Amino acid sequence: EAGVTQSPTHLIKTRGQQATLRCSPISGHTSVYWYQQALGLGLQFLLWYDEGEERNRGNFPPRFSGRQFPNYSSELNVNALELEDSALYLCASSEGQGGADTQYFGPGTRLTVL
């Protein structure tokens, strides 16, 4: 069974640009979560989508947004990139609603903002 996939693997942008990151969950999983992992800061929760709806949002500015498509894949958009947005962005998926279900992580997208 295929795991969670993310694209691209690496992304290099300049300050002020927009970045789009993509995630495909495990087949049968309806929930998708996005996390930011900056050096030394651990996993910071960004967004949780389930059945196409945003269920919860972490403490990030509105320029971080996303959506979930009918096939449960998801997109994370970061507008007006800042240098401190450089991080590993991880996507996870789970079968049902809520974090009590095991979350399976993808390999991440490394975003570098110059």
Next chain:
Amino acid sequence: QKEVEQDPGPLSVPEGAIVSLNCTYSNSAFQYFMWYRQYSRKGPELLMYTYSSGNKEDGRFTAQVDKSSKYISLFIRDSQPSDSATYLCAMWGGSTLGRLYFGRGTQLTVWP
């Protein structure tokens, strides 16, 4: 105060040692406790999953939860170089909190 505190290390031990990794937390609503392992340049993978207080054992790994002290531990017996990774604790407090809370992760190196 952060919801979950975890010493980032780094922790370096010889092969065969017993490793103890710990997290403390402040929110008594947390009910489910997890340990994830993250190898370099990879996403985290679930290692252990426990509910409420008590112990859970899986091979060389033992997870302990003490809700009265708001303290969780992961023990690794007979540690191997392949255990070298970052270990993250995570906690879930139900739909009211609506998300997992992660510790910063502890970087572990097991040398031969």
